[in-house]
Amino acid sequence: MADFWKKLFGKKQEPEKPKQVDMATTAPLSDQQISSIMGMQNLRSETKQLVASVGQSVGKQRDHNEDSILALTSTIAGSADSIPFGLYIVADGMGGHQFGEVASNAAVRIIGGNITKKFHSYLYNLPTQSLQESLQEVMETSINEAHQYVQREAPGSGTTVTAALVLGQQVTIAHVGDSRAYSIFLDGRIEPITRDHSLVKRLEELGHLSKDEAENFPHRNVLIRALGQGELLEADIFTVPFPHGGYLMICSDGLWNVVSEKDIFRSITESPTLHRACQSLVDAANTAGGPDNISVVLAQLIG
Amino acid sequence: MGSVYRARDLHFPNVVKLVAVKEMINLAPDPIIRQTIVQNFEREANLLATLNHLAIPRIYDYFTHNEHSYLVLEFVHGKDLETVITDANGFLPEDQIISWAIQLCDVLAYLHGHKPDPIIFRDMKPSNVMINHNGDVILVDFGIAKTFQTGQKGTMIGTEGYSPPEQYRGEATPLADIYSLGAALHHALTRRDPRLEPPFSFAERPIRRINQNISSELEAVINTALQYNPSDRFPSAMAMKDALMNVARKTGALSKIASSIPVPTGGIKPLWAFKCEDEIRGTPTLHQGMIFIGCYDNNLYSLNAADGQFQWKYATEGGIVSRPLVYDNNVFFGSEDKRLHVISTRSGKVVWTYYTEGKIYSSPRIADGHIFFGSEDQDLHAVNVNTGRAIWKFSADSPIYSSPLVMNEMVYFGAESGSFYALDFRGTLKWRFQAKRAITSSAVIKGQSVYVGSLDSTLYSLDAKNGWPIWKYRLGKGSVSSPAIADDFIFIGAADGFIYCVDVRTAKEVWRFKTENQISSSPTIYKDSIYCGSVDGSLYCLEYRSGRLRWKFESKAAITGSPIVFDDIVYVGSTDHHVYALFA
Numbered sequence: 071m072a073d074f075w076k077k078l079f080g081k082k083q084e085p086e087k088p089k090q091v092d093m094a095t096t097a098p099l100s101d102q103q104i105s106s107i108m109g110m111q112n113l114r115s116e117t118k119q120l121v122a123s124v125g126q127s128v129g130k131q132r133d134h135n136e137d138s139i140l141a142l143t144s145t146i147a148g149s150a151d152s153i154p155f156g157l158y159i160v161a162d163g164m165g166g167h168q169f170g171e172v173a174s175n176a177a178v179r180i181i182g183g184n185i186t187k188k189f190h191s192y193l194y195n196l197p198t199q200s201l202q203e204s205l206q207e208v209m210e211t212s213i214n215e216a217h218q219y220v221q222r223e224a225p226g227s228g229t230t231v232t233a234a235l236v237l238g239q240q241v242t243i244a245h246v247g248d249s250r251a252y253s254i255f256l257d258g259r260i261e262p263i264t265r266d267h268s269l270v271k272r273l274e275e276l277g278h279l280s281k282d283e284a285e286n287f288p289h290r291n292v293l294i295r296a297l298g299q300g301e302l303l304e305a306d307i308f309t310v311p312f313p314h315g316g317y318l319m320i321c322s323d324g325l326w327n328v329v330s331e332k333d334i335f336r337s338i339t340e341s342p343t344l345h346r347a348c349q350s351l352v353d354a355a356n357t358a359g360g361p362d363n364i365s366v367v368l369a370q371l372i373g
Numbered sequence: 374m375g376s377v378y379r380a381r382d383l384h385f386p387n388v389v390k391l392v393a394v395k396e397m398i399n400l401a402p403d404p405i406i407r408q409t410i411v412q413n414f415e416r417e418a419n420l421l422a423t424l425n426h427l428a429i430p431r432i433y434d435y436f437t438h439n440e441h442s443y444l445v446l447e448f449v450h451g452k453d454l455e456t457v458i459t460d461a462n463g464f465l466p467e468d469q470i471i472s473w474a475i476q477l478c479d480v481l482a483y484l485h486g487h488k489p490d491p492i493i494f495r496d497m498k499p500s501n502v503m504i505n506h507n508g509d510v511i512l513v514d515f516g517i518a519k520t521f522q523t524g525q526k527g528t529m530i531g532t533e534g535y536s537p538p539e540q541y542r543g544e545a546t547p548l549a550d551i552y553s554l555g556a557a558l559h560h561a562l563t564r565r566d567p568r569l570e571p572p573f574s575f576a577e578r579p580i581r582r583i584n585q586n587i588s589s590e591l592e593a594v595i596n597t598a599l600q601y602n603p604s605d606r607f608p609s610a611m612a613m614k615d616a617l618m619n620v621a622r623k624t625g626a627l628s629k630i631a632s633s634i635p636v637p638t639g640g641i642k643p644l645w646a647f648k649c650e651d652e653i654r655g656t657p658t659l660h661q662g663m664i665f666i667g668c669y670d671n672n673l674y675s676l677n678a679a680d681g682q683f684q685w686k687y688a689t690e691g692g693i694v695s696r697p698l699v700y701d702n703n704v705f706f707g708s709e710d711k712r713l714h715v716i717s718t719r720s721g722k723v724v725w726t727y728y729t730e731g732k733i734y735s736s737p738r739i740a741d742g743h744i745f746f747g748s749e750d751q752d753l754h755a756v757n758v759n760t761g762r763a764i765w766k767f768s769a770d771s772p773i774y775s776s777p778l779v780m781n782e783m784v785y786f787g788a789e790s791g792s793f794y795a796l797d798f799r800g801t802l803k804w805r806f807q808a809k810r811a812i813t814s815s816a817v818i819k820g821q822s823v824y825v826g827s828l829d830s831t832l833y834s835l836d837a838k839n840g841w842p843i844w845k846y847r848l849g850k851g852s853v854s855s856p857a858i859a860d861d862f863i864f865i866g867a868a869d870g871f872i873y874c875v876d877v878r879t880a881k882e883v884w885r886f887k888t889e890n891q892i893s894s895s896p897t898i899y900k901d902s903i904y905c906g907s908v909d910g911s912l913y914c915l916e917y918r919s920g921r922l923r924w925k926f927e928s929k930a931a932i933t934g935s936p937i938v939f940d941d942i943v944y945v946g947s948t949d950h951h952v953y954a955l956f957a
Contacts, residue, residue, distance in 0.1 A: 153839050169403075200807055204834070206844035206880055222400055225410070238839045240821050272572050273538070276601075294572050300533050302568055308878040309834075309843045311821050 120145075120154035120236060122369035125348030129324055130360030136163035136170035137322050137365040138178040138229075146192045146237070155193065156236035157185055158367040160249045161229045162322040164296060169227030173298050177216040177229045181244070184212035185235060205235060206307050209244040213297065213305045220298030228296035231305075232264055232320050236369065239312045246305045247296050249322045249365075253313035254338060260331045263310055267295035290327075318369040321351075324362035329354045344368050379448060382433075391448040392433060399440045414442040417515045420492065421446070428480040428511050449513065450506040454499035458561055464584045467591060469508075470561050471621050476510045477502065477554055478614035485547040485610055493545045497553035498535040499560055534567035535560075539603060548603040551613060555598025555606075562587055562595070575599045590620040641926040644942065644954040645681030649674060653946030654692070656736075656895075656935040660699040660718065666946055667693025667706055673714070674952070675704075675721060678944070681954060685721035689714060694934075695746075696736035696776070700758065707733025707746055713754075715761065725761035729754060735786075736776040736815075741798060745784055747773025753786055755800060765800035776815040776855075778823065783837070785823050787812025793825060793833075795840060804840035808833065814865075815855040815895075819877060826852035826865050832875065844880035848873060855895035855935075857903070859917055864903055866892025872905050872913070874920055884920030888913060890931070899938035899957055904945075906932025912945050912955070926955055 122143045128135045140159040145152040161177045163170030186193070188201065188208050203211070213231060220227065230247025241263075243251055248266040253259075265271065269292040273279045279287060297303060312318060317338060325334075329351065337354050341347035348366055355364045382390040399410050418435035421444075425431075430447040437443070454473070458465065477497075484492040496514060503511040537552035556567055559575050563583040570578070576599070580592045594616045600606045607613040650670035657666040663684060664676040669692040675684040691709025698705045703715050703724050713727040731749025738745045743764060744756045749772040755764045771790035778785040783803065784796045791808040793816075809829035816825040822834045822843055828851035834843040849869030856865040863877045868891040874883040894906035903917040908931040914923040929949035936945040943955045 169406075201842065204842035204845040204880075223402065225400075226406060237841055238836055240836055240843065242843065269538075275571070276573060294533055300568075304569060306879070309822070310878070 118154055118239060118371045118373045120156045120369060120371055121344060122156060122158060122367060123344040123348045124368075125352040125364070125366045127324075127352045127356060127360065127364045129363050130356055132363055134171065135363050136174055137161065137324065137363040138163070138171065138174040139365045139367065140178045140182045141367050141369075142182070142186070143369070144193055146189065147196065153238045154236060154371065155189065156369055157182060157233070158236070158318070158320050158369060159231065159233040160320045160322055160365045160367060161231045161297075162247065162249050162324075162363070162365070163227065163229045164247075164293065169224045170229070172224045173220045173227040173229035174231075176219055176223065177213075177231050177297050180216040180219055181212045181231065181233050184215055185209070185233075205237065205242040206309065209233065209235060209242055209307050210305070213244045213246070213307075214303060217297050217303040224298065228293070228298035230267075230293070230322070231297050234318060234320055234369075236312060236318070236371075239371065240309050241312050241318060242307070242309045244305050244307050246303065247293055249320065250326050252319040252321075252326075253310070253316060254319055254335065255313055255316040256339070258335055260335055264306065268293050312371050316370075319366065321366040322363060324360075324364035325351060325355050325366050328358045328361065328364075338368065344370060380445075382445075393430070393446045393448045395444040395446060397442045399442065411437055411442060414444070418444055420515055424484075424487075424492075426480055426483045428476060428509070429483075430511055430513060446513075449503045449511045451504045451511075453513075454502040454504055454510075454557070454561065456500075457504055458499055458564055461564075464564060464586060465561060467562075467587055467624070468621070470558060471591065471617055472508075473502075473504070473510050473561075474554070474558055475614055475617050475621075477512070477557075478610045478617065480510070480512050481547070481550050481554065481610035482614065485550070491547060493547060494550050494553075495540070495545050496535075497550055497557055499557050502557065533572060534570065536572075537603070538573055538601060546603065547609065548606050551598050551606050551610060552600075552603075554610075554613070555595050558595050559599065562591075573601060588620065588624045590623055591617075594620055641924055641955060643926070644956065646954075647674070647676055647681040647683065647952045649950050649952070651692075651950060652930070652948040653950065653952060654933045654948060655694040655946065656696040657937055657944045657946060657952065658697045658699060658704075659937060659939050659944065663718065664944055664952065665697040665699065665704050665706075665718075666952055667695060667697065667708070668946075668950075669693070671708070671710075673697060673704065673706060673716070673721075675718070676952065678939075678942070678954070681952070687714070687716050687721045687723070691732065694734050696935075698737050698739060700739045700744075705737045705739070705744060707735060707737065707748070709733070711748070711750075713737065713744070713746060713756065727754070727756055727761050727763070731772060734774045738777050738779040740779045741782070743798070745777045745779055747775060747777060747786055747788075749774070751788070753777060753784065753794070753796070753800075755784075755798075767794070767796055767800045767802070769794060771811075774811075774813045775825075778816040778818060780818050781837075785816045785818070785825075785837075787814065787816070787825055787827070789813070791827065791829065793835070793840075795823075795837070806833070806835055806840040806842065810851065813853040817856050817858055817863075819858050819863075822877075824856045824858070824863055824877070826854055826856060826867070828853065830867070832856065832863070832865050832873070834877070834880065846873075846875050846880045846882070850891070853893050854905075857896045857898050859898040859903075862917065864896040864898070864905075864917065866894060866896060866905055866907075868892070870907065870909070872896060872903070872915065872920070874903075874917065883918075886913070886915055886920045886922070893931075893933040895935040897936050897938055899943075902957065904936040904938060904943055904957075906934065906936060906945060906947075908933065910947070910949075912936060912943070912953075914943075914957070926953070928953065 124141045138161045142157040144155045146155040159178050161174035163174035230249040232249040233244045235242045245264040248268045251263040253261045270287045270290045274284045337350040338347045378394045380394045421432040434445040501514045535553045535556040537549045649668040652669040655667045664678045672686040674686045689708035689710045693708050695707035709732040715724040729748035729750050735747035744758045752766040769788040771788045775787040782798045787793045789811040793806040795803045808827040811828045814826035816823045823837045830848045832846040848867040852867040854866035870888045872886045888907035889909035891908045896905040912926045928947035931948045934946045941957045
């Protein structure tokens, strides 16, 4: 790589003497050029291995679990070599009556089932033709199917869903509600990838609530978008790079609302394995009172 | 959850009396929930029976049969407002919307004045407003039955996008209906569906920025209705109606049709123009104050970028559309004479040429001592940049008209069969993706994705490492235009005449701009503008975040090549035989 750069740009450095400035072709790079140069970095292909683990608890104050979870890790045959495949979903049913878990369970099963069906031939057979739909289309049809199912079979109920499809080194996310996906980097950065569809978040974004007011807002639990609610489900669907060298975390508000980011980071980095890290996160939420169901998925690309 | 049927009332066999039958199928497995749903249905029926207003459908009957419940209602001939907005060719006239708004205030005032308790409609939105055959409004769907429970993860009521903030807290007052009416009118005036936008974000989409035909007076009324705090809105539907009547009087909106959108037009004078002897279909290159451009008079021209003065020309034996590339004081370009030509930038004398077995439309790219380009002979050629000797060839399954993208020791290019290839620097295939029709467009890369258009009317985002399609964006027609990227936006032209701006992460359309003919040109970004030519003969300059037209320059024939911009000057070739320099 370095050689490549030297060859490309190395020569330019030598003739750059002051007298040539008036040749006037040293215009600053346009935004487009800069972004394309930025885009060139870190693209060397290496075989990576995907590993993941989950943790779940009903919490200390609820008597039943309305969260649902799915984690599936494998590899897929590419044309040159195998690429990592991972499907991770967390759903947090809403309502407080028995339909919460119906909705979250249905959402996870339908979305998970639909996506694995699309990838069936890549996972369990030798594929004969390429995928007709794009990854984002697969996510969208799956989440919409779950939405229609919940509307039909459990009207009135709803659920959050945060689903992540890892293929190679990119993550395609489908998200509605206030469960979250995070990129966690080894230098301590914890960056939410998703945006909560909650009233409190919306009011905060609009500047109607300060951060402190938001913390104590009485309606922190009110969602403005949920799977199963409203005629038209507008899920956020997008693709981001897998956090380089770090972790992808998906969790319900039973974790992120209760345990600070600093403690989340410490729980993960101080644990010897991913599995222990998940357990440690669940314990941290329960130690802090465990007011809600807790669900967490951690995934890491090794190599 | 339900359907509405058009039915005929057979109690009146001698005439055709149409009624609307609203069906709801109750599939809830839990008996308590089922019962609640039936009760809600009956509640709607009883509520409607007590109402008597021209803008509220009359109810004739209701009944429940097994899982099915039915309401028999007055049949409204017409379309709902959402359909009217969607079907309209452009914006609806202001006076029309004012007249509907006044009628809606009337019916809301009637509902809010209902005794013993006011009726809060709670679901005011365009799809619940029918426009009948006389052009009058009828409010339909009194079916809101969900109740708001606090302390639990929120159940929602109303329709996201039209509901005011306090409705999420479970408060439903007449002022909530005022907000929703404001939201519905905002949607009608701007054609921006609030369900697709963040909640309470109307202030971020000022009406007159989107639709300049609207009077500031009407905008002010809508803004008052959309106030975040209920106490800042109109105190009642009647007060809002009065305000609307004042607007109608002031602007004379009720008696006149709004004028059409003013379009900024030509009058742009080029800095200089240079005339060749035939069409220019390709794109220029600028290097050290010189413009290089190929022409269908078979010549490559060198011009002084400052004044358009002719420097030299070099004759090939075919038309030149390939974009010249300058490297090490030599110009590299392909020609329809099947050769890659390498000539000195100073003298215009040949250094070496390289033969392929087909015409070369592809523009060369150089990296790591190699020059890469495609040919009609179906090969992607890698040639030593100093000696002109072939290093390797990769055989595709069809002619290659696209230009390769060379990045991270990978070569990406499309072919006329619709195949898109990713090779490493040794010419080994890493992956291949199949589009449904030709890929003539040249790819761009950002982050971990490559982006390319196809004649199958799709803009693709493919994983640069393995070729999996991340997303697809449907264009109105096929595209040979090569995309450009700035911030998180990707831009591409298509044969339907539109320039599209799409979010690279989500594949959501940000804006589209219509030109008068198809677009073969590739957009170029410079500062906060996008520049793109069209077969309609014009070069367009748009604000790239909003798609707003800044200016356009009309040449005398189609512009199929792409503009380049340096130091606030745009250079572009046209099939009217000219190269133009314009102020950016």
